[in-house]
Amino acid sequence: MDNKILHSISAIFNTPDEITHAAKEIVKAGYKKFDIHTPYPVHGMDGAMKLKRSPLGYFAFALGATGAVLALLLMWSTMVVSYPNNIGGKPLFPLPAFVPVTFEVTVLLASVATVTSMIIVFFRFPNNSHPLHDTNYMKKVSSDKYGAIIESDDPNFNFDSVKELFEKLGSKDVEPIYYDEDELSVKHNLFDPKFITGLAIIAVTISGITYFALNKMMFMEPFNWMMKQQKLSAQSPSTFFKDGFSMREVVAGTVAKGKMPYLYPDSIDLADKFMVNPLDVNEQNLSIGKAKYNTYCSPCHDYNGNGNARLNGQFPNPPSLHTDKVRNWKDGHIFHIITMGQNTMPSYAQQINETERWQIITYIRALQRALNAKEEDMK
Amino acid sequence: MSSAEVVLYEKKPLPAKLTLIGLALLAIGGALAGIGFTSDSVRASYNLIIVFMWLFSIGFGSLFLIALEHIVGADWSVPFRRITEILAGVVFIVPIVAIPLFINLDQVFVWINPQVLEADKYIKGKAPYLNQDFFVIRNAVIFGLMILFFILLSVRSFKQDVNKNPKASKTSAKLAAIFLPIFAISISVVAMDWLMSLEPKWFSTIFGVYYFAGSVLSTLSILTIIVILLVENGYLSKYINEDHYYNLGALMFAFTNFWAYIAFSQFLLIWYANIPDETLWYMDRSNGAWMIMSLGIIFVRFGIPYLALVTRPSKSNPFRLKIIATWVFLAHYYDLYWVIMPEYAKRNGVDGPVFGLTELSAPFIVVGAVIVVLALLSKGKNLMPVGDPKFKRSLEFHL
Numbered sequence: 001m002d003n004k005i006l007h008s009i010s011a012i013f014n015t016p017d018e019i020t021h022a023a024k025e026i027v028k029a030g031y032k033k034f035d036i037h038t039p040y041p042v043h044g045m046d047g048a049m050k051l052k053r054s055p056l057g058y059f060a061f062a063l064g065a066t067g068a069v070l071a072l073l074l075m076w077s078t079m080v081v082s083y084p085n086n087i088g089g090k091p092l093f094p095l096p097a098f099v100p101v102t103f104e105v106t107v108l109l110a111s112v113a114t115v116t117s118m119i120i121v122f123f124r125f126p127n128n129s130h131p132l133h134d135t136n137y138m139k140k141v142s143s144d145k146y147g148a149i150i151e152s153d154d155p156n157f158n159f160d161s162v163k164e165l166f167e168k169l170g171s172k173d174v175e176p177i178y179y180d181e182d183e184l185s186v187k188h189n190l191f192d193p194k195f196i197t198g199l200a201i202i203a204v205t206i207s208g209i210t211y212f213a214l215n216k217m218m219f220m221e222p223f224n225w226m227m228k229q230q231k232l233s234a235q236s237p238s239t240f241f242k243d244g245f246s247m248r249e250v251v252a253g254t255v256a257k258g259k260m261p262y263l264y265p266d267s268i269d270l271a272d273k274f275m276v277n278p279l280d281v282n283e284q285n286l287s288i289g290k291a292k293y294n295t296y297c298s299p300c301h302d303y304n305g306n307g308n309a310r311l312n313g314q315f316p317n318p319p320s321l322h323t324d325k326v327r328n329w330k331d332g333h334i335f336h337i338i339t340m341g342q343n344t345m346p347s348y349a350q351q352i353n354e355t356e357r358w359q360i361i362t363y364i365r366a367l368q369r370a371l372n373a374k375e376e377d378m379k
Numbered sequence: 380m381s382s383a384e385v386v387l388y389e390k391k392p393l394p395a396k397l398t399l400i401g402l403a404l405l406a407i408g409g410a411l412a413g414i415g416f417t418s419d420s421v422r423a424s425y426n427l428i429i430v431f432m433w434l435f436s437i438g439f440g441s442l443f444l445i446a447l448e449h450i451v452g453a454d455w456s457v458p459f460r461r462i463t464e465i466l467a468g469v470v471f472i473v474p475i476v477a478i479p480l481f482i483n484l485d486q487v488f489v490w491i492n493p494q495v496l497e498a499d500k501y502i503k504g505k506a507p508y509l510n511q512d513f514f515v516i517r518n519a520v521i522f523g524l525m526i527l528f529f530i531l532l533s534v535r536s537f538k539q540d541v542n543k544n545p546k547a548s549k550t551s552a553k554l555a556a557i558f559l560p561i562f563a564i565s566i567s568v569v570a571m572d573w574l575m576s577l578e579p580k581w582f583s584t585i586f587g588v589y590y591f592a593g594s595v596l597s598t599l600s601i602l603t604i605i606v607i608l609l610v611e612n613g614y615l616s617k618y619i620n621e622d623h624y625y626n627l628g629a630l631m632f633a634f635t636n637f638w639a640y641i642a643f644s645q646f647l648l649i650w651y652a653n654i655p656d657e658t659l660w661y662m663d664r665s666n667g668a669w670m671i672m673s674l675g676i677i678f679v680r681f682g683i684p685y686l687a688l689v690t691r692p693s694k695s696n697p698f699r700l701k702i703i704a705t706w707v708f709l710a711h712y713y714d715l716y717w718v719i720m721p722e723y724a725k726r727n728g729v730d731g732p733v734f735g736l737t738e739l740s741a742p743f744i745v746v747g748a749v750i751v752v753l754a755l756l757s758k759g760k761n762l763m764p765v766g767d768p769k770f771k772r773s774l775e776f777h778l
Binding site for chain 2: 043044053088089090096097099100
């Protein structure tokens with residue numbers, strides 16, 4: 001007994017009135033480090049103990065405000081900065097729509113972080129023991145009695161006077177409470193490797209079991225009516241039509257709405273005769289023409305049109321665009337070749353629309369002029 | 380309080396001059412409204428709707444608070460229940476205010492006008508519900524129900540003071556259970572008839588709840604003001620403590636949040652769906668100066684009362700609670716003005732909110748009517764329900 005260290009002196013009372021009276025008297029006697037334990041909240045106890053207002057509210061407020069700011073920042077950065085999409089004609093930062101989310105995150109962060117900080121700061125996690133645990137005192141006050149303790153590190157603490165005070169207040173059951181040896185020798189550290197490893201193993205196990213249970217044992221498609229619907233798939237035969245096609249071919253001679261078919265597919269002479277480049281020579285047409293030329297034409301014709309390009313050797317070299325023959329072709333002639341193809345050159349009608357063809361022709365003309373400049377171009 | 384000799388409550392009649400004060404306020408309000416009526420009778424009619432809906436809030440809201448206490452078996456509110464029961468007497472004033480409105484219904488409700496009905500098939504489609512005969516009948520029925528439940532809930536409680544019959548409280552709980560569904564339907568009907576049908580094209584299914592939230596707030600706030608003033612002047616028991624006030628404040632705080640929740644839900648859905656039938660009501664309230672009022676209501680009705688009531692001392696300190704309750708009470712006026720007057724402005728070519736002598740009459744009439752009801756109905760009665768079996772326990776209430 002002698003080598004044990006005293007934590008506090010405890011006293012048991014029988015009625016809520018007695019304990020309220022005791023709390024008032026303990027305050028009056030000038031003790032600061034004392035506590036009251038009751039099986040249920042006793043009305044008026046915080047007033048009797050002269051407790052100050054808990055600072056937890058300010059914690060919660062600060063954390064809640066942080067949550068609100070974080071939620072708004074997240075929505076701002078995703079909806080305004082990263083993915084600025086027009087949704088239903090609303091502004092990019094529609095505040096009313098963000099109010100529910102902000103509210104939820106505020107409440108979530110305030111509650112979770114308050115409980116966490118309470119556990120870590122006030123309960124000194126991971127310490128999980130207290131001298132009052134496993135005492136007769138605690139057994140009584142958690143069933144039907146009311147208890148008070150005065151801790152030994154109170155500046156006014158004196159074993160005999162505290163005992164006398166409790167007995168004067170009418171307690172029949174006054175007991176000293178000592179520290180356990182473990183509590184003094186073993187010190188828990190939040191960053192103890194064993195503790196961290198234990199936490200990691202628990203996390204991995206629980207998430208593994210959860211993953212296995214949800215995805216392997218009892219996997220259910222959340223909804224399958226999009227995946228399992230009747231539909232036509234490209235590149236696969238359909239049973240709907242006898243010939244296995246998934247859709248009917250268009251009637252010969254059908255013209256798509258708003259599209260003008262090429263008028264002279266059979267005659268390059270007619271193209272030569274009737275087709276005129278409708279575009280002006282300006283910077284916009286030239287730059288689009290250059291981009292399209294570099295994309296579709298340059299692999300064979302080369303960037304400057306001399307025909308010695310990066311596919312040299314794999315295909316026959318096309319003739320240079322700078323010969324007199326090509327230079328004297330009319331624009332309609334080149335248009336016909338781009339549209340219908342010539343020799344090994346395929347048709348580019350699918351890749352390049354009509355305006356772009358004219359823009360490419362404008363650009364080819366500029367290339368030709370560049371290698372064969374006239375006197376007046378130098379001005 | 381263990382000995383039987385302790386006097387919980389001593390009967391003390393309210394001063395006789397209270398009736399005169401109430402009548403004087405009523406006279407001032409009536410005079411202001413009369414001046415307004417001679418200059419612009421349409422505007423005066425719209426203002427009379429504000430007065431009517433405000434008084435209806437207090438009368439019907441009081442019955443709701445009484446029923447709520449009976450049905451949940453609350454202890455803490457028993458000391459104030461007599462004041463609520465007397466306040467419920469406002470139900471006798473409500474039909475009187477409604478009479479001039481019934482006469483001039485076509486001045487404010489466009490759905491009565493046959494030309495409007497012919498021109499607009501949407502309004503015509505609502506004619507089976509929105510027609511003058513049915514309107515008068517269903518509102519008369521609701522007024523009748525209000526007075527019936529005033530007799531059933533309040534008058535029976537007045538009698539309990541004398542006969543001390545504990546079984547009367549049990550019967551009251553049963554009556555409250557009958558009353559609450561009737562209350563829920565009636566207050567929705569009244570809110571739709573008198574507020575929503577001012578713009579007959581517009582509809583919002585949550586609107587009845589919106590008006591209900593505001594009604595309970597206005598009742599709670601006027602009750603809080605009256606209780607605190609009576610305690611300060613020694614007309615109620617001295618055992619009313621700060622925990623009683625705390626609960627009044629907490630309920631006010633809860634309904635402040637409830638109002639914000641309902642008001643925001645209504646706005647969010649309409650704003651998000653963006654359907655012209657539904658947005659027009661908010662569009663009317665976002666033109667020019669109305670926009671300032673619309674933004675203001677967030678702070679007047681929610682922001683300021685929320686911050687004022689959020690801490691514990693502000694709920695348990697009677698002086699602070701009195702000031703906050705006054706604010707909440709007047710915020711109901713702001714709310715009703717914001718719901719009603721844009722319709723007046725839209726139909727009569729007025730740009731933005733107007734505030735003149737006519738508008739000033741509403742608070743005078745309402746406060747005057749409440750004081751007159753309080754003074755007249757409290758004559759010869761206890762101001763606390765001394766016959767209630769829970770009375771002694773309720774005074775010992777602690778959080």
